[in-house]
Amino acid sequence: MKKFWCTLLIVTILFPSFLSIIHAADRIKIVDGVINFITESQKAATNIKYRTTGFMIHREPRCEPGKAQCDPRSKGPVGIIDRLEQVDEKDLGNGVLRTKFKVPEEVASKALGEAGLEEIREGDTIYISSIFDVLHWGIPTGVRYYDLQGIKKAETWANDREFGQFYDIQVKYSSFFPSYSIIKLSNGSEINRKKIENQSLPIHLNWPVGSTISHTFEKEIDHNGKKYKIYKSYIQGARKPNEQRFQQDGDPDTNPKLTQRNYTVSLGGTNVVAVYKEFGGPPPNPNPDPDPKPDPNGRCTTPTRGTPIEAKTMVPKVSAKILADNRGNERFDVSRGIPTSEALYANAVALNYLFQNKFVPMSGICTYEVPVTKTFTKTWTESTKGPDGKTNSEEMEEEETVSETITVKRPYSYWVIDNLEVYKIRQAELRNVALPNSSVTLEPTGYTPPDFEVARNGGVAGEPHPRSITLPPQTVGKNLPTYSGAFKSAAEQAIGKVKVRNDSLIFKGNTVMNGDVTDERGPTPGSIPLPFLINENVLYKDRQLIESHKANAKDVSSTGTIYYDLLPNNINGGSDRQFPINGMNTITIHTPVLLYAMASDDREHNQKTKPNLNRSSFILDRPFTVYMPTTGKHLDIPGYGERDFQKYFRSKEVKFPFDAYSADRSQFFPKRTWISIPVSQERADFSLPVWVDEGDYTIEFRSTAENAPSDVAAQRNANLDLAHHRAADMIPIEVIGRLYDFKITDISDFNWGATSSAISVAFKRKAGV
Numbered sequence: 001m002k003k004f005w006c007t008l009l010i011v012t013i014l015f016p017s018f019l020s021i022i023h024a025a026d027r028i029k030i031v032d033g034v035i036n037f038i039t040e041s042q043k044a045a046t047n048i049k050y051r052t053t054g055f056m057i058h059r060e061p062r063c064e065p066g067k068a069q070c071d072p073r074s075k076g077p078v079g080i081i082d083r084l085e086q087v088d089e090k091d092l093g094n095g096v097l098r099t100k101f102k103v104p105e106e107v108a109s110k111a112l113g114e115a116g117l118e119e120i121r122e123g124d125t126i127y128i129s130s131i132f133d134v135l136h137w138g139i140p141t142g143v144r145y146y147d148l149q150g151i152k153k154a155e156t157w158a159n160d161r162e163f164g165q166f167y168d169i170q171v172k173y174s175s176f177f178p179s180y181s182i183i184k185l186s187n188g189s190e191i192n193r194k195k196i197e198n199q200s201l202p203i204h205l206n207w208p209v210g211s212t213i214s215h216t217f218e219k220e221i222d223h224n225g226k227k228y229k230i231y232k233s234y235i236q237g238a239r240k241p242n243e244q245r246f247q248q249d250g251d252p253d254t255n256p257k258l259t260q261r262n263y264t265v266s267l268g269g270t271n272v273v274a275v276y277k278e279f280g281g282p283p284p285n286p287n288p289d290p291d292p293k294p295d296p297n298g299r300c301t302t303p304t305r306g307t308p309i310e311a312k313t314m315v316p317k318v319s320a321k322i323l324a325d326n327r328g329n330e331r332f333d334v335s336r337g338i339p340t341s342e343a344l345y346a347n348a349v350a351l352n353y354l355f356q357n358k359f360v361p362m363s364g365i366c367t368y369e370v371p372v373t374k375t376f377t378k379t380w381t382e383s384t385k386g387p388d389g390k391t392n393s394e395e396m397e398e399e400e401t402v403s404e405t406i407t408v409k410r411p412y413s414y415w416v417i418d419n420l421e422v423y424k425i426r427q428a429e430l431r432n433v434a435l436p437n438s439s440v441t442l443e444p445t446g447y448t449p450p451d452f453e454v455a456r457n458g459g460v461a462g463e464p465h466p467r468s469i470t471l472p473p474q475t476v477g478k479n480l481p482t483y484s485g486a487f488k489s490a491a492e493q494a495i496g497k498v499k500v501r502n503d504s505l506i507f508k509g510n511t512v513m514n515g516d517v518t519d520e521r522g523p524t525p526g527s528i529p530l531p532f533l534i535n536e537n538v539l540y541k542d543r544q545l546i547e548s549h550k551a552n553a554k555d556v557s558s559t560g561t562i563y564y565d566l567l568p569n570n571i572n573g574g575s576d577r578q579f580p581i582n583g584m585n586t587i588t589i590h591t592p593v594l595l596y597a598m599a600s601d602d603r604e605h606n607q608k609t610k611p612n613l614n615r616s617s618f619i620l621d622r623p624f625t626v627y628m629p630t631t632g633k634h635l636d637i638p639g640y641g642e643r644d645f646q647k648y649f650r651s652k653e654v655k656f657p658f659d660a661y662s663a664d665r666s667q668f669f670p671k672r673t674w675i676s677i678p679v680s681q682e683r684a685d686f687s688l689p690v691w692v693d694e695g696d697y698t699i700e701f702r703s704t705a706e707n708a709p710s711d712v713a714a715q716r717n718a719n720l721d722l723a724h725h726r727a728a729d730m731i732p733i734e735v736i737g738r739l740y741d742f743k744i745t746d747i748s749d750f751n752w753g754a755t756s757s758a759i760s761v762a763f764k765r766k767a768g769v
Helices: 105-114 148-154 161-166 484-494
Strands: 005-011 028-032 035-042 048-058 079-081 085-093 096-103 125-136 139-145 169-172 179-185 190-195 212-216 220-223 226-237 245-249 260-264 270-278 309-313 319-324 343-349 353-385 391-431 439-442 452-455 459-462 469-476 499-501 504-507 510-513 539-545 553-556 559-566 577-581 587-589 616-619 623-627 631-633 642-644 649-655 660-662 674-677 683-687 695-705 714-716 726-736 738-747 759-766
Touching: 048 105, 048 139, 079 105, 096 105, 125 148, 139 148, 139 343, 139 539, 148 161, 212 270, 226 260, 260 270, 319 391, 343 391, 343 439, 353 484, 391 452, 391 459, 391 484, 391 499, 391 539, 391 577, 439 539, 469 484
Parallel strands: 005 035, 179 270, 353 469, 616 726, 714 726
Antiparallel strands: 005 028, 035 096, 048 079, 048 125, 085 096, 125 139, 125 169, 179 190, 212 260, 220 226, 226 245, 226 270, 309 353, 319 343, 343 539, 353 391, 391 439, 391 559, 452 504, 459 499, 504 510, 553 587, 559 577, 623 683, 631 642, 649 674, 649 695, 660 683, 695 726, 738 759
């Protein structure tokens, strides 16, 4: 049974009330299994809250003591965990909800690899930092916050000091992984896989990460009635099925490292692989002569090169885009405008691999000299006259052996790999000022490089063995018959065809060049399968925050580069490649801010006989109110329109051309002084001092976007022109005095009848009316 490593992480999702805080650093343990963590959340006092949505893993602490900012990504590689699975939820009462989550092992291991922790050992210390997002009325905003200041400033929290505990959480790492011994044949087929058990831990048969394993392979094995001999072995990470590290080649009798392998268990587990070829065949030669001499005794000519077969796909057909989150439901049209504090996603698509090859036919002639021998018995009759004059006949017989060396020629041809280059995707880099640090690196996810096996064994694999031929004796007449044709035919029949083999290439399980031994002619090779475009999730990264300090800019150009790495086992050349990504979309950064200001009109206390209806009435020694809403109409483009733009405000200010007090008269504001109003506060109340002169005035208002530079310019009501980072407004008002507390204190004519009655009048006066 496969075992996984586990982190038990108990944290509390904090809300603005900051109740019942459980300190994360005190509740973390690592045991065998998957990553588990628990959140306990208290009902928020408002409809805005935040939650932990992932973690960053890193080798060393990233936060400096006493520093207000902490961004783990800024000081080295981090592994990102953003896949969380809820497994349980329980209501603890009093508004507290406990939720259990887990992180799958493959996600956790990938994150450790991204953090440069592939060679992590049992007991090593790692550090974990949290990733947050914010919810409005239970709906995520879609922005992820990785740094301390980012989450602190995301909203106006009741207490932002507790966020620091969720960075640089120190954990002791403990994990156990399996190791397998794998046996393959030279054609790429796997014939045996066996788990190497850890006998030192009888209960736990996996190996502590970083521990050392020694494993011995057999020099020779039997499979399906045939004998095979080891010629290659290597180490392979379980998470990287195409990896071949620390490869050993050759003959096990001269290279003992072929069979005796020592290695350490790395993240996810480690396999040790041995490759065998059929016993008695020529051993694979990693660096053969490109023009092999097939016959050391000179019977065969040096092969000549024929017309090659060439193919290549070395143009990646790459395209990329940087658009607004979320993909498929983009809120903003980035070519027309997207604010800071919003997020982008980066996406690239390209061919899943590149290749080029040249297959060359090699041909020649093998010549064999075959001695052919045959004995002829010649018979004839000779007549002679005897002494008596009679003719006598005598049967004559004579043996004659003849020999002739017959020249027999045998053609041969085979195919060799003159050039082979196969490239896998390493990563894509997209660049735009709007991205964090102006660029983003997309590393492949769910991507498998092409797997291929190559052997350079092409050449003459075997020749017929010439021998002397003795033909059956033959009785003939006195004269020998013509025998050359028979000798030649006998020699031709006695010499078979030359055995040849091609180089071998198996690509993604398909035989492109067949390396089996054949008579006279190696089969014509096929073609490497054409690559296809990767899916949109392979090179993809979302939640790329447009940082709040980046000024407005129109049509910011995007550039990119995709990188391909040359895979091992290439032949005659090749190096890592990179290609520009052309035709990418532009991005317009435009952080909206608006200001449609209003002021109170104290008409009820305006004692003028003819009030000015074009100006608001401000009455001496009376309260007044100004309104600076963050809601209103902006550009008529996606994501803008009419809505609340408070998120993008840095500040709101008002300036009076006269002295003023706060509503409770606890604070005095001298005239012509900019007064800050909290961004989240729509109205501000003031009081008008009695000494202000009556007359017409204009109140000035301004709202500044969060990304405003030092030399900020303003536009009336809304910064529709992105050259402006501030919205301004003005309101005309009239300051008016008044009479009040009118009293008659004395009458000299009590009958009110005197024409010259003396009346004493006492009243309070606010300037003249």
